[in-house]
Ligand code: PEP
């Protein structure tokens with residue numbers, strides 16, 4: 001194996017540690033035959049279940065508190081006598097231990113799913129138990145994010161939002177994935193947790209557990225077994241980089257005082273407290289669908305209101321731009337997403353789900369309005385995946401009818417960028433979702449590592465769509481921000497400002513660096529850099545031209 005792997009650096013920072021791979025859920029070969037008689041197969045399956053239960057007990061003792069209760073309950077499920085009875089019944093029919101476990105869990109699963117929404121939530125726990133027990137019987141690695149009890153570099157094929165919901169940034173040092181592009185959820189998650197990350201990393205699949213690696217999430221390089229001196233030097237350079245931007249504070253401004261609002265992107269509740277501590281003017285993108293992931297049913301208006309209230313209270317007195325549910329495509333939700341859409345990214349996702357289930361959006365807006373009334377945040381609401389001026393205007397009417405005074409549209413579909421002036425005529429602000437805008441402008445799946453270069457936010461065609469949209473804002477005297485991953489690139493931020501955007505919203509960990517980058521350029525510098533980027537032939541050339549012309553910090 002080469003002594004270095006390269007991929008796309010999607011979240012800057014340097015980390016050194018040992019690799020642990022995320023194992024996929026085990027698949028039981030259809031033709032697996034029992035090795036022994038029914039009694040010995042049953043015994044093997046029950047041993048695996050007991051090992052899982054013992055692991056959960058030990059973990060519960062380690063974590064304590066409320067989390068311990070959840071783990072102990074999961075352990076009790078593994079020891080449930082009716083589960084062992086179902087296993088024994090399956091082996092008596094000639095099933096192998098692994099097949100018997102699958103059959104028994106399937107029985108339980110359907111019973112739970114049918115027992116109402118609360119019990120249906122336990123289905124995910126049950127699947128986790130099954131996968132652990134089956135992996136145990138087959139001698140395969142335990143699926144999911146590993147928990148070795150020490151820090152490590154997580155290596156995976158790709159990470160879905162649900163895989164990483166509980167990922168602990170104090171033990172995961174960096175992320176390296178074989179798949180994924182600059183706007184994939186691995187990239188977004190890594191930035192939100194401040195973890196260095198390299199995606200679309202060729203050869204990552206061959207990395208072995210325990211391999212020492214130095215991950216550079218800015219350069220997109222993974223060094224294998226680096227020498228001590230190299231590690232020391234890289235970590236010292238990283239510290240110096242952090243020291244430079246840690247000194248910046250206050251509202252975003254160019255060197256000549258042109259104001260650019262700096263905001264944070266938030267999703268799951270877990271990062272809320274840390275995001276609220278960041279020196280930013282508020283939230284530019286609250287991805288509400290993260291509250292709904294992993295749920296079999298829609299949260300009630302009261303549950304939603306409680307979640308929104310937590311966010312608004314954390315940002316009391318500041319602006320919070322809430323995006324209504326953006327389900328579908330890479331963020332499927334059990335209770336909304338149509339399973340058999342031939343092309344989900346082009347299907348009924350984002351605001352389009354309101355065509356099919358308008359009451360879902362009504363209930364979300366009701367919950368948002370109630371939470372906004374109870375708290376002191378300045379709540380702005382915007383819809384994802386708006387394509388036409390009419391959609392934007394209709395959405396604004398729905399918001400205003402509930403007393404939500406500021407309603408906007410995301411610009412993620414090229415049609416909305418091309419008609420930005422008409423879209424903005426019917427609402428109060430626009431927010432460019434450059435992740436999806438790149439996906440749709442370049443007809444390139446944002447999860448496809450192979451197409452990462454087309455999804456590069458530096459692509460001049462994408463920047464042209466940003467320019468058109470920002471021009472509409474200038475024409476109407478209304479705000480136009482960027483909340484896609486493009487906003488967190490400190491070299492690209494001055495370009496976006498030069499194109500006319502008025503705010504940048506990004507992962508909390510990127511704010512200080514972007515603020516420092518803007519403070520180094522005047523508004524005229526930003527416009528000059530924007531012209532250079534627009535004139536380039538491709539993303540790589542645009543970045544190089546701007547890097548060469550930028551005023552040094
Ligand atoms: C975007 O598409 O740029 C965006 C901000 O939305 P998401 O990444 O959640 O699709």
Ligand code: MG
Pocket residue numbers: 384412433435436
């Ligand atoms: Mg989007």
